[in-house]
Amino acid sequence: MRYLPHTQEDIQQMLQVAGAADLEALFSSIPDDCRRKDEMNLPDPLTEWELNGHMDRLAAGMGASSAYKVFLGAGSYNHYIPETTRQLLLRGEIFTAYTPYQPEISQGTLQTIYEYQTLVCRLLGMEVANASMYDGASGLAEALLMTIRASRRKRVAVSRAVHPLYRKVVETYFAPTDFEVIELPVGADGLTDFSGLSDLGELAGVALQSPNFFGCIEDLEAAGQTIHADPKTLFVVAFSEPLAYGLLKSPGACGADIACGEGQSLGIPQSFGGPGLGMFAARQKYVRTMPGRLIGKTTDKDGKTGFVLTLATREQHIRREKATSNICSNQGLCATAATMYMAALGGTGIRELSNLNRDRAEYLKAALADAGCASPFSAPTFNEFVVRFPDGFADTWQALLEKKIVAGLNLAPYYPELADCWLMCVTETLSKEDLDALVKEVTR
Template sequence: MHPYIPNTEKDKKEILEAIGAASVEELLKDIPQEVRLKGGLNLPDSLSEIEVRKVMGNLASSNKNLEEITSFLGAGSYDHYIPSVLKHLVGRSEFYTAYTPYQPEISQGTLQGVFEFQSMICALTGMEVSNVSMYDGPTAAAEGAILATVASRKNNILVSKTVNPETRKVLKTYLGFRDIKLIEVEEKNGVTNLEALEGLIDEETAGVIVQYPNFFGIVEDIKKIEELTHKNKKASLIMSVDPISLGVLKSPGELKADIVVGEGQALGGNMGFGGPVLGFMNVTEKLMRKMPGRIVGETVDVDGKRAFVLTLQAREQHIRREKATSNICSDQTLNSIGAAIYMASLGKQGIKELGLQCLQKAHYAHDRLVATGKFKPLFEGKPFFKEFVLVSESPVEELNKKLLEKGYLGGFDISKADYPYENAVLIAVTEQRSKEEIDSFAELMEVL
């Protein structure tokens, strides 16, 4: 008997008799011989559980992890500290099994956890309404762009080239299949070219997408971008934000954003091979009825007690599929609950302290590296948060190989993206990095 297909010979005989076939061969006789598999699969012999554990252990040991190496890599995924309470709480079965609630009212604990996430992410972004979550940051940006076109009934989306290249690729894919025109706005000295932006905004513009801080770590002049965007009254300002930066920077709500999206991995998510992640989306009250995804609302039950429900469900495909605002049919419920636990464990003061540490340590690392004489700033004088771009005397790929041998994960090689900069490296510094680690990194970079 095959260990994973528990059919005995007696079972097979009864099945064949029931369908009127004398043998399995007779059952398959209509499949032409020329397309049949001849012999067994070209796979190694099966292993016992003990042997499999040893094989997998040897494979795993060939990988590097953040317990062994010191990371200065960012570009969208960051090495932030994850409080131990988070892993303990999301590992509880009532949270760990959380999924998109299709019969939501029986899942009051899950709904309350998500409601708290929505409340905290709105407080962080300064916006009015949040959904449960999206798949990830890039798809949240794509859904935000689609929302802008639905709300305005316009068909053009402008996106700054200072937005993460991976996000722009996802935008091209999503919007291309909806026949929405995506227009890229050139960058100038590391920020959005405002003259180019002003020249591109017209009556067909549904929205403008900018990143805050942008892909190079620079804090854009959102006030000027907002003024240009809102000259066209139907155009939406869509901001893709790093939630950690909002502990020290002005919130998108203060900056008059219409739609706020972002990647929530920094809110308690591991970096491991790209996840787990969650995308978040916040909008103004004016846009909430057109926003994709689930919204958890607070109400009272028949006894007058506090209760939670999925609200405004008529927006969704499982109610009116042909009029759905989006094709999103799932979300990252567990990750959003994890993000809520993360934000609650830090609190307002903790988020602010976290942002300040990232800001100060990044500027210290920048100055230490420039002082070596081996690096110079690519964008001189631009305000940055926790990432910055330096130009190296040697190719970044070679530099990163040498760094890895010494136990360091180097910065992102800008040449791998669609920017015309050679030997430029994007370095990220989070609260995880100590002064000793930064000093050692700078000393090593000086001699490599």
């Protein structure tokens, strides 16, 4: 087998040194009653070529964006990924390295992640960003736990317009604790309704998402003022589409204490939902309650600039059960991809790309509205929006699959009150022509 270098001769020589008669004898420290009796029932090994064939066949039936026009967003976005990013990520020194515990021979990873932290801070208007969380959902759960650590309170509030799957993960993380999660309702405009906030008592944190799950852009500035009416409450801004902040006022500019979300949009393939990138940033004053790894700048013994893992005293391997989180492996390579992508986009590029996403989505929204399929919500949206379709659209939707169009996400499983509504997403990968074709098909 090409991954296993040992020849029979090597094995014999090494066994002799190891003082074992044969390979089985190496396991003499395992009591007999702990030894496996049967062989593992696994298939015959495939050759590289058989594996290629097998995987190509499995992948061939997928409704991926290479074969379909997919109008799905909802936390996973089809953006173009430059070939530069793909090829750079295949460099062995980057993708076969471990966590940079030995900084002298890990400056590549370390400088890259330091750059990542910086660009994330600039994008979100925050002061300190960590080296990544697993995904947007677990990042939000960790952010809410962090508000509890920072405020020493026990109750958080989360908008119903936050991604429903993110809220499920929050629920899971909170289930075994004695902390409480309260849901904030959504108004008729598609935005979080804060009117009842003051009745909820002492809150550790309040989380909303912008653009929210319906694609609506929350008025973060107003929200921040409302939430900070209680100065001890932390304002958490979540997101699933960071590209929006190429155009929108940043969470930091609107007073957020923590900004967290999914970074898959930034140069990372959708890959059926993962690996993505949990982005996580906060104000400097909260840094010691933050979860996750941090890279800091320092100097070596000759005075040369270098980068190291730092503030590890927050982390599980040092602080053990008192750690700010148990996270250890994170999404490092995805953070690297995002850094490459943000570097390629630049400030000018992200502005234009962000605009283009919104403008294409607005074009479709208007065209659908003209065709009688309006949005139930009036708030401005970014690159996705909710549409109420006439009765029977479920059949049309199904029929469109045959034409290789996935015409949005039905909201029934997530919001029963919006059972006749679909969430439509438009990115730069769908051209005006594609949009016109969709309008024609759905209004046929």
